[in-house]
Amino acid sequence: MSRIRRFSIGNPIDTEAVLKKLPKDKGGIPYFQRIQKMEVEKFSEDSQETMVQRDYLSYVMGPEVKIYGLGENVRGIDKRGWVYESNCTDDPNHTEGKHALYGAHNFFVVAGKETFGVFLDYPGKLTLDFGYTRMDEIHITPEEWNLDLYFLEGDTILEIVKEFRRLVGRSYIPPRWAFGYGQSRWGYQSEADIRAVVKGYRENQIPLDAVYLDIDYMEEFKDFTVDQERFPNFSDFVEEMKQEHIHLVPIIDAGVKIEEGYQVYEEGVKKDYFCKDQEGKDFVGAVWPGKVHFPDVLNKNARKWFGKKYKYLLDQGIEGFWNDMNEPAIFYSEKNLEQVMKKIKSMKYKNMDMWEVFAFRDLVNGLANNPEDYKSFYHKINGTSVRHDKVHNLYGYGMTRAAGEAFEELEPEKRILMFSRASYIGMHRYGGVWMGDNQSWWSHLLLNLKMLPSLNMCGFLYTGADLGGFGSDVTEDLLLRWLALGIFTPLMRNHSALGTREQECYRFTQTETFRKLIGIRYGLMPYLYSEYMKAALRDELLFSPLAFVYPEDDHAREVEDQLLLGESIMIAPVYTQNAKGRYVYLPEPMKLVRMRSVEEIETEVLEKGHYYVEVPLEEVVFFIRPGKIVPYTKSGQFVEEEYQEKDIRLLHFAEEKAEYEWYQDDGYGKDYENPKHYRKLQVK
Numbered sequence: 101m102s103r104i105r106r107f108s109i110g111n112p113i114d115t116e117a118v119l120k121k122l123p124k125d126k127g128g129i130p131y132f133q134r135i136q137k138m139e140v141e142k143f144s145e146d147s148q149e150t151m152v153q154r155d156y157l158s159y160v161m162g163p164e165v166k167i168y169g170l171g172e173n174v175r176g177i178d179k180r181g182w183v184y185e186s187n188c189t190d191d192p193n194h195t196e197g198k199h200a201l202y203g204a205h206n207f208f209v210v211a212g213k214e215t216f217g218v219f220l221d222y223p224g225k226l227t228l229d230f231g232y233t234r235m236d237e238i239h240i241t242p243e244e245w246n247l248d249l250y251f252l253e254g255d256t257i258l259e260i261v262k263e264f265r266r267l268v269g270r271s272y273i274p275p276r277w278a279f280g281y282g283q284s285r286w287g288y289q290s291e292a293d294i295r296a297v298v299k300g301y302r303e304n305q306i307p308l309d310a311v312y313l314d315i316d317y318m319e320e321f322k323d324f325t326v327d328q329e330r331f332p333n334f335s336d337f338v339e340e341m342k343q344e345h346i347h348l349v350p351i352i353d354a355g356v357k358i359e360e361g362y363q364v365y366e367e368g369v370k371k372d373y374f375c376k377d378q379e380g381k382d383f384v385g386a387v388w389p390g391k392v393h394f395p396d397v398l399n400k401n402a403r404k405w406f407g408k409k410y411k412y413l414l415d416q417g418i419e420g421f422w423n424d425m426n427e428p429a430i431f432y433s434e435k436n437l438e439q440v441m442k443k444i445k446s447m448k449y450k451n452m453d454m455w456e457v458f459a460f461r462d463l464v465n466g467l468a469n470n471p472e473d474y475k476s477f478y479h480k481i482n483g484t485s486v487r488h489d490k491v492h493n494l495y496g497y498g499m500t501r502a503a504g505e506a507f508e509e510l511e512p513e514k515r516i517l518m519f520s521r522a523s524y525i526g527m528h529r530y531g532g533v534w535m536g537d538n539q540s541w542w543s544h545l546l547l548n549l550k551m552l553p554s555l556n557m558c559g560f561l562y563t564g565a566d567l568g569g570f571g572s573d574v575t576e577d578l579l580l581r582w583l584a585l586g587i588f589t590p591l592m593r594n595h596s597a598l599g600t601r602e603q604e605c606y607r608f609t610q611t612e613t614f615r616k617l618i619g620i621r622y623g624l625m626p627y628l629y630s631e632y633m634k635a636a637l638r639d640e641l642l643f644s645p646l647a648f649v650y651p652e653d654d655h656a657r658e659v660e661d662q663l664l665l666g667e668s669i670m671i672a673p674v675y676t677q678n679a680k681g682r683y684v685y686l687p688e689p690m691k692l693v694r695m696r697s698v699e700e701i702e703t704e705v706l707e708k709g710h711y712y713v714e715v716p717l718e719e720v721v722f723f724i725r726p727g728k729i730v731p732y733t734k735s736g737q738f739v740e741e742e743y744q745e746k747d748i749r750l751l752h753f754a755e756e757k758a759e760y761e762w763y764q765d766d767g768y769g770k771d772y773e774n775p776k777h778y779r780k781l782q783v784k
């Protein structure tokens with residue numbers, strides 16, 4: 101049994117997160133109480149007492165309550181015990197003390213004596229205090245009281261999540277080659293650099309399907325341009341790479357460079373498609389190219405216009421993109437920079453005390469992504485001017501939707517790869533997300549794992565982190581361990597920042613281990629792709645916390661570092677440096693699979709219980725559930741080489757008969773529903 105109710109407060113902006121709007125429920129909001137009160141607040145010993153208006157939704161949690169969801173955010177799978185913000189933020193330091201990352205995903209499930217799901221459809225800043233102010237209360241505070249609230253009920257958490265996913269619509273499905281391994285780095289400058297990367301992989305027989313083009317491919321960081329000196333024959337080069345079975349995936353940024361003669365800029369100005377400032381002029385921010393305008397992707401016509409710009413690259417043979425800096429990130433605004441410069445000038449020759457030094461430092465640090473800037477520009481939504489901060493979380497969604505809608509028109513028969521940095525629920529229909537600028541830290545390997553089920557709950561199935569870490573210098577063991585998780589994530593991309601240690605696999609000593617590890621991903625593709633497709637087509641999770649599948653099991657409910665992947669597998673990656681292995685909890689008997697490569701496999705049946713499992717750096721360990729099958733194949737150098745049905749082999753933990761429903765299609769087309777794509781694989 102499942103049930104969804106929609107409540108509406110004030111005048112919500114239609115985010116189009118939900119496919120079909122339900123009629124408003126006329127009753128009172130369930131579970132939560134709206135608390136409106138005046139409170140005395142004193143900021144410090146000697147400060148004056150001030151009266152503060154408090155207005156929030158409150159829910160009292162029993163000690164047993166766990167909270168799941170919120171998509172991309174810091175901290176645990178169980179989100180209880182911290183205050184989160186729904187506020188798309190460009191911040192590369194994903195530490196526990198932060199409150200928001202790049203996405204704004206306002207869906208969560210409260211699981212306790214009563215279990216229910218909540219979706220707050222609100223595109224502005226929202227505070228989700230999950231036991232921070234008071235350990236036993238949830239406090240929800242939108243910046244303004246204009247929102248739609250959905251309450252979902254069902255017999256199990258999985259059922260509630262499925263119901264939610266149905267409400268918001270089918271998750272994005274990428275082409276199959278996008279499940280191959282990809283190499284990226286901010287700093288690949290030219291055709292020669294890319295060729296060297298491909299050579300490094302192919303010569304060492306480490307599989308590879310994609311190389312990502314970061315901002316360096318553009319001419320002066322201008323969207324929809326290619327630098328003619330460094331890529332003199334771009335479409336020939338794209339073709340040359342295709343011959344090597346490599347897809348080039350260029351980045352597109354939100355800001356459009358202000359430059360006379362640059363067509364995208366000139367058209368946008370002429371057609372009035374950029375966001376406006378308070379005076380009605382095109383808003384000026386700055387990102388990579390210096391001063392930019394932001395296309396108003398919340399305005400239908402502007403969105404359509406911006407989307408069509410991708411054609412320039414599609415026409416040159418490109419089949420995939422990543423959308424970046426679309427929170428949107430703003431290095432500085434023209435206006436704020438002017439004021440800051442003035443203040444700094446006035447401080448010249450000053451004997452600054454502590455407070456003045458702090459203030460001086462904050463002036464410069466506060467230039468980027470300044471909340472005041474987000475309040476100083478406007479969108480035109482269905483003819484009405486709306487201040488940006490009120491719809492901040494929709495910008496990345498709008499940009500990716502622009503592309504997604506254009507692809508439907510330009511390439512109706514073909515899947516185009518698309519993933520974004522910023523996102524809101526609803527965007528999951530148009531593209532995936534990567535988890536943004538992480539660091540080469542062991543804690544971020546674990547955070548990568550924890551975000552997977554939360555993102556899946558919110559509809560984002562095509563996702564993954566920058567493997568090896570984006571910022572900081574990676575170590576060889578960290579990259580190996582991270583890849584051992586990455587071989588299970590739909591987006592499997594190694595990406596790193598300019599100035600950090602080079603982290604292409606062939607630059608390290610254990611080339612053979614890299615080859616075999618990534619080879620395991622390719623070997624497991626029949627299972628991984630099939631599970632992805634079924635999860636997308638059935639609105640299900642690809643990654644589940646153990647708590648969702650074994651809700652009666654006290655230990656399973658506590659596990660935060662193992663996940664179920666599809667119907668057959670449990671993963672338990674190592675995320676600690678120098679560890680020889682790790683503790684694993686088996687909530688039921690399982691078959692341990694130890695792979696050195698797809699040709700070197702050992703298995704062992706284990707009873708339910710706690711184990712210390714040794715996992716050398718050269719091995720991947722996972723577990724098969726009772727009665728389940730994992731189809732796999734030999735490993736190759738690129739995805740298209742793999743999929744011969746005759747090569748399918750079966751790993752299984754079946755004492756008697758077992759069956760697996762194997763989904764297999766051409767990986768490009770869109771006739772997803774065709775029953776021919778489903779085949780039964782059987783043992784005994």
Ligand code: GLC
Nearest residue numbers: 286314315424521536537597
């Ligand atoms: C942003 C992106 C990162 C990219 C960089 C340069 O930080 O998140 O992935 O490499 O910009 O384009």
